Amino acid sequence: METLNHILNGFAVSVMPINLWYTFLGVFLGTIIGVLPGIGPSAGIALLIPVTFGMNPTSALIMMCGIYYGTKYGGSTTAILIRTPGEAASVMTSIDGYEMAKKGRAGAALAVSAIGSFIAGTLGVIGLTLFAVPLSSMALKFGPAEYFTLMLFAMTAVSTLTGKSPAKGLLATLLGLMIATIGIDLQSGQARFTMGVPEFQDGVGFVVVVVGLFALAEVFRGLEDIYNGTGAKAMKITGKLWLTKEEWLRSIGPIWRGGVIGFIIGVLPGAGGTIASIMSYTTEKRLSKHPEEFGHGAIEGVAGPEAANNSDTAGAMVPLLTLGIPGGGATAVLMGAFIMYGIQPGPLLFQNRPDLVWGLINSMYIGNVMLLILNLPLIGIFVQLLKIPSGILYPLIIAISVIGAYAINGSMTDLYLILVFGVIGYVFDKVDIPVAPLVLSLVLGGMMEQSFRQAMTISGGNPKIFFGSAITITLVVMSVISILLPFILPMLKKYKEDGKDE
């Protein structure tokens, strides 16, 4: 009953004019960021943190979350019209969506992405509403040992599931944790790894790392593409922005299934929107009566993956809000934003600030309605953005990043750091080291060390505490499995195949 009251109060918070305005601003910026190649949700949110400083945290967080789920809507537009995903998770849409556009059905492809995104996005928020209370009350019983092992599992899962090589994923995770150890140790007051730079005593700011790794590195890659002449031109929107009855009947199944797949993948750490949309695509291809159409403009191949990557964002909010542990790169950046506003996401937030949590969750219902309007009747306006020459767009992104990085502390060190991290991000991309695990572990690093030391203090220095309860044992076992899985799976497969040969 109390919860129901909180939820209803949350609606009152989210329909306050100021919060409606920030919901709109968030999803509007999100659509723009999604449409524009070269800047994704992580960089977009990070750049806004310094600018929105001093705002009411509820409104600011409503806006940042709006950017996060708004990018998924915008990303499909670019995927359909230029075959480049505006956002990584739209990669599957660029296959059949672009083929549909080539056949003069761009309007239908855009319509099914927007409608599918809306249905699945709303489905995801309903799931978030239902799961939030039971999960957060369970998490209230977690002690430092449980939290440490939970973070361990989140990090190992992200390490092995993002990118091509688990070893490189683990390396990225450790680099993030190492960067997190730079600065004054809060428990002993000792400066660690500051290399004699006074600015490093406060640690390396996560906004700086995110802007460098996501915005600048992406700009370097984009400018390289311009130089190599591999830019693509946008197709015109052809056909009505609506579906025929047959197309509608073919899409509704994939939308529901994609929505469920996306939500489940979103709740679990590691996998994320890209894997959710790939899974939805392969599911639809397997279920389809005409799988040969996939890759040549099958509407199911647009509806399913787009639905999946939108309910994924709502699913990913579940562990972030209820446990205070993000399961991927973009939610890690959101968590960083929470912390910079002095708000610690997690189970206690549901008790202490129900207005904020439920105001935020309920704003997502409203945001999805706004996104449907922005991305269906008004999509033509956003398509105009694709006409901005990338030779102008990319230099502008550098200039915008500069404002974001400098505004935090007014420090030149931060500016030079975004350049260093920009180069690191560019080089890492070339050698297949994923950057999402680095950002996740950078955000969680401080908490992870703290819970590790608290647990060890409780146990008097005995590491047995990490095997002390059913929860910790399960999480440790799951962490070990997620590290070993990439090695075990091929072996099992080989064993099976060998068996068949005989």
Added chain:
Amino acid sequence: MRYVPTASTASMATMMLVAARLINPQREKKKMTDRIIFVCILILTGVYFWATSKIPTLEIGDPLGPKAFPRLLGIGLLIAAAMLLAEMIKARKSASADVAPTEAPDRSTYKIVAGVVVATGIYFALFEPLGYAISTTLFLLVMTSYFHKGHMLTNVLTSVLYGFVSYYAFTKWLGVNLPRGILPF
């Protein structure tokens, strides 16, 4: 006092780009890259353990102290190195189906990125002396005239408008602190 690591940062960034070029020769691209990453992890582990040992400790109240967690990370790095080694051995075993290099990396490509990095470094060096508006306008002019050739008017208009309008909007409306430099306002 403000620490401005101009020269060292720029040279570090350039060195990293040179390294990226070296570890990306056309043939044996992947194998070579992984070997270099492997060596880099080992060096990093050594440096990190050494730096950890340099942290001064006062053993009061906290049984673990500030060194324990970093030591754990060092061990983690060794595990990552071992995993990479295992992956390299596995890749060698199945090397028969050698992955064809998807794109032959062109040397001039790296030169262009190095050029952008140097230009951005110069922009940052001029950021406080000249002020945000002027240094940003100059930077945009240089970049757009190279990457958006032949559209002089558009480039000049965008650069000047963005430089000054964003300066005004951010400092006056949003209260963001940006360096004024040589401008009187």
